[in-house]
Amino acid sequence: MNNPYIPNPTVIRRITTENDANDIKTFELVFTDPEALKNFRYRCGQFAEISVFGAGECPIGIASSPTDQGYIQFTVKKVGVVTTALHNSEEGTIIGVRGPFGNGFPLEAMEGRNVVIIGGGFAFTTLRSLTNFILHKTNRDRFKDLTVIYGARNPGELIYKYDLKTWGQRDDIDLNVTIDQAVPGWTGLVGFVPAVVKEVAPSSDNAIAIICGPPIMIKFTMPVVSELGFSPDETFLSLEMRMKCGIGKCGRCNIGNKFVCKDGPVFTFKELQMMPKEH
């Protein structure tokens, strides 16, 4: 039996700084053991435990798409011990990876339907994975219209600018990028995510909504989404919690009797309504 606490070694192949504040970086990792790569089969919306040797371990959502071959990516904001150590690491550093953990997004349920992705700030990472997955040539036909609404505080805080550019050039995605307040030189949308959702008003007809963002954004976006007619069991949210083990044992990420790490991190809005308000 595999020991779920032992990380698999990977090497940082590339580091991309994502924002102007320089505290969000994307790390591209490649497995040193081809067997480990084969075993690391993930879905969009799952996460992994990242070990920075000499510092510790923390859970990070997978930012690459399963369609990306040969490597995995994690976008990490510098906040604590481990993420700071990771930010200080250079290309070529050995990083441990355990996972993938969690349920991920409901890809099967999304097939043949319109998909509306709403994200805010740094929480966009797993949504980026999902967007890239849907847009991939092998998958695009399986889904209908794709609407992406993504907001950040200012243009400098928008992550994955390179992806946003490619997506913007395609005609099979309705991309809406917004910033909180107008700044010179910005020609895109301006306003908070909830307001933009209202403005864009994606149809809820045969559609599924996937939402991820800071609590305050979720709080104000949910009423808008409901108003647009998305039913609570077709609205999915991805949650964040302090975690240690990632496998439902360490006991801190529970909301009621559900563990965010193993029963989540993706829950329907309906499920969340039934769960205690403790997240």
Add this chain to the structure above:
Amino acid sequence: MKPAEKEWTPKILAFLCNWCSYAGADLAGISRMQYPPNIRVVRVPCSGRVNPYFIIKALQRGWDGVLVSGCHPGDCHYISGNLVARRRFAVLKDLLEYLGIESGRLNFSWVSAAEGEKFATVVKEVVEKVKALGPAERLVKR
């Protein structure tokens, strides 16, 4: 001799105030005064900067001795940093000794920039003391 048979020599961590003891150490060096090479120096802006955690952490990490050296009372670059530190170190030293840490492992001195010779003497004495005590064991995390 094979490395394994090499005689044990103490490792001592020294926190030296930038404005006095560090310059004192410098002077000792320039003046070619001989003192044992067992100290590793951390330059600090003032003895008042030396958080007791630094000292405790050094002992936990297996340093055989610690030396904190600052300006003589009244000479502090920041007027009273060393005086605040003095009370702190008094309590820390008393407490550590009470717990059973050998008193020779914790050393404090006032060495001015002009006292190169005193610096060399202090180091000599500290190294002798720690040598007599042997390798640190108590409080060291294995």
Add this chain to the structure above:
Amino acid sequence: MHNVENSIREAAKKLLSEKKVDLIVGYERGTLPLRTTPCFVDKAEDVRKLVWNENCDANLSKYLLSRKENVGVVAKGCDARSIAVCIFEKQIDKEKVVIIGAPCLGLIDKKKVKAKLDGRELLEATIEDEQIRLKGEGFELVFPKKDFICNSCLTCRHRNPPIYDVFTGEKVSEAEVDEFGEIADLEAKPAKERWEHFKEELDKCIRCYACREVCPLCYCKTCFVDQTMPIWFGKTNDLSDTMIYHLVRAFHVAGRCVDCGACSRACPMNINLREVVKKTEKIMKERYDYTAGLSLEKIPPLGEFKIDDSQEFIK
């Protein structure tokens, strides 16, 4: 005792009905023999719950930290002193606290009782005059009360609260005691023996932090052991880590600790934690002639300095 208990209830009732306070923090009967439990009374009719006896061992000043409402608190000498320290350190708003001072003749140390009974369970205990009657299955024993008084109380010189707003009962005489006598033997031992002693004691520690949580002066929002930027010391129950935890905690309460004994009483592993903190008290007394919690104005030793402070340990 009953006299004091009644006056506490009356004082509490008065404070609540005159709306001088919103809440009284006191003691009520516990669920086990020789136990009381902290109790929060916000209605005048509920003051009947309040009790006063030798088992009122919690230091209630812990419950005053960061309170928004006006609170009346029942305080023994040591409790009042720790409140004084917290007021000085601006952790308790003096204007919001009414101290119901109560004279204390010493608390019963349930661990001493347990040790005496050596594995037999205590089911009932009554204290009358100076005697304590312990009952359990198949035994009924009577001992002088003084056999079971907490060590912190045996060395107490401030049985009457030095600061208070209301005083209940009558002041008791202060005992002339050898304040630091209990650690004298230990101090006289060679370093190696002291080390062995503390090693054995602190090796029992399970890092439950009961000592920290009951301590009225451990109010840091993030304790040094919980800090992560940087991680100073380990959180394991490795001897080195536990030693350092207790050492630094003692260092942090130096010049502030009033020796209420709460840490020792709270320790589930029976570690005599006072042995560590008592030393800081002594250092403060001997080096800086300072006793904590007696004044609301005097700056504690580690908050100030003198040019001629002792420095015999500095080369």
Add this chain to the structure above:
Amino acid sequence: MVVFQMVWKVIGKNKIPTLIQELNKEYEVFTPVKKENLVFFERVSSGNEAFLDFQNTKKSPKEVFFPQTEILFTYEINKQGVEIEKAPVLKRDIVLLGIRPCDAKGFLLLDKFFSSGEYKDLYYLEKRRNTTIIGLACNRPLSTCFCTSMGGAPFGKEGMDLLLQDINDKYLIETVTERGEKLIKKLPWLKDAENGDIDKVRSLSRNVEKAIKSKVSVEGVSKKLDGMFDNKQWDLIHEKCLGCGVCTYLCPTCCCFDILDEATTKWKRVRIWDSCQFSCFTLQGSGYNPRPSGKERMRQRIMHKFNYFPKNYGENFCVGCGRCVQECPVNFDIREVVEAISTDIWREKDE
């Protein structure tokens, strides 16, 4: 289920050291030991260390399988990269002697938890699977013991491989499982029990069970808690709790942990006990804490034991050993809380 022959053996109390000595040759033997006034489980090297005349150990025996500090693996960072060295596996099987029925039940709950789900906790399970438990029935339960309310009994056999039952100068050994039987077979010198002795323990068991006075009506509590997450009583009951970890650390079932990396001569990834009662338990990197005050943390403890765990595993996460009641520095009594919930006092007060 494997059918095996139920055997009753008997051992004189003075033969316990011999028994331990013998077991020691083949097993890592853990028994209660007494140090000053503390009784807790420890690895014993000689027979005389065992102390079986206790009511309940201070710390629960969970630490044998789930130690307070456990190395998950060690690693070295060198020029070639990182070398991970897995923690050494068990060298010898374990015998746990002197386990009270409540603690044995605790193991069964921990077994359920650690072996559930897609990922198994091998560190716990490996030790657990290779352990033979020799229980010790309770002749003198404490006044705070409420095992009978939690589905246990002072002479309960659940979770035991063998059960020692104390009759004066000897213990009757009841074989409970095949594993127990195997162990018995290795001890041919044990005498067979007489029918009179067996009758004696049966009546003793009934009497002791009757003697347990502390009762908590736990029936239906789990269901009732379903609607009580926002009950106002949480605001009141947590007030005296100071947020230490005594209750959770001494508890035979609490098993939350933290994982961290430590440097000594080598780097180690260790897991250490953690407690839902600590404020940093759920504190997120951003500074946000979903359980910001004692109220939420107290609620988590009660809900986990009597609502969340029952929902996931069909049983309360409490065995009624009474350790948290005995040792709480402020005498917070979980029995009172459960009782209040079950008797609808909470619901009524909330209305």
